[in-house]
Amino acid sequence: MAGYVSEALVRRLPAYYRHLQSLEAEGVVQISSKDLGERMQLTPSQIRQDINSFGGFGRQGYGYPVRELREHIRAVLGLNLEHRMVILGAGRIGRAIADAAVFQADGFVTIALFDSDPDRMEATAQGVPVYGTDQLEQLLPGMYVTVAVLALPADAAQKILDRLYALGIRAFWNFAQVDLKYPRDAVVVNVHLSDTLYTLGYRMQHPDSL
């Protein structure tokens, strides 16, 4: 089904984007499914299936054009749009995200942070302002943000999500170690750091598992 992006492919898309970016930086202009597969640790067959679902990028006998393909995937991921973000929680994680140039380069710009601790109101190193969480309802409507980053304790996350949803936010990047409840029209992507650490613990004991 051309145009349809399977759930499995959605998960691989960032890796495609990342590898095509480095290939482009290396000056590679075209690549075969065989070579790309080697680089990404995927079978050539899978690469062809995946890329084919975007439509006709390939040229028989030659391979795929790196730049075109990267640009297309960039658009599919929505990285050409500007995504304005607020960060809930002005601890180390929150501040690190606010100031990280990598995310800004991909269109995710932090407008402000919010924290309930009066001792944390100092702006970030890059000058992003921090406000009190009690000012959320007052300030957020004027900020025109579409994404909220949840960088606060697990027990505070659900309540804040509900408040933000009520204010119109529909996309959440969640760093709190908890599975949140949310309406069907919201999108939540979790970064459960402990989960990845547990996986490491498991794989250390079962090194042949992959």
Place this chain on the structure above:
Amino acid sequence: MAGYVSEALVRRLPAYYRHLQSLEAEGVVQISSKDLGERMQLTPSQIRQDINSFGGFGRQGYGYPVRELREHIRAVLGLNLEHRMVILGAGRIGRAIADAAVFQADGFVTIALFDSDPDRMEATAQGVPVYGTDQLEQLLPGMYVTVAVLALPADAAQKILDRLYALGIRAFWNFAQVDLKYPRDAVVVNVHLSDTLYTLGYRMQHPDSL
């Protein structure tokens, strides 16, 4: 195949552990596949298949004992062992990980950080020391660490991994935005933050995709 943990289940294991932990904290002593499935957003059928692969925890007519099951999964994940870690890169991410109590509670203890920038040699807020990366070969053997956290720029990560592998480290928790090469007896778990952000970008445009 009892005893065999499928790759798909390995990915779900941290979520099982997390949910069983909260259930235990709530005082729930036993739970049915139906209720646990509702909570974890999995079908009861899948819950039964999953848990059954650990052996006979269930009791027909009653359900599963929460504490026993949580303890078993904890052991499967290797969280009863102490894992001594060093962190490469004493930036904000590195320091945040070193001081985070959550990871220590699960047995992952940071012994030291290493950085190549002389301006970053100050110990962390919790008093974990920082050393120069040039001292790695000298200091690491006496630290008895088994895990290395890569919290440094993408272009430095591969070289450091190679050095650490030569020093006997076989487990890596990688925060650098790059896919690393490593021998088959090493284990690398990636935390590609940008990747999760790309996924968010995609899902914001395709909210019905899940």
Place this chain on the structure above:
DNA sequence: TAGATTGTTAATCGATTAACAATC
């Protein structure tokens, strides 16, 4: 005992791999 819920087999679904004709 009757009701609830597991353990387990069979059916289904989706994703990956293999194969090869089409074609640049």
Place this chain on the structure above:
DNA sequence: TAGATTGTTAATCGATTAACAATC
């Protein structure tokens, strides 16, 4: 043209769901 490599169909594999007998 000959060689390389895609696009696409078919075969395989693995994971999920459905169903129900076993049993607490």
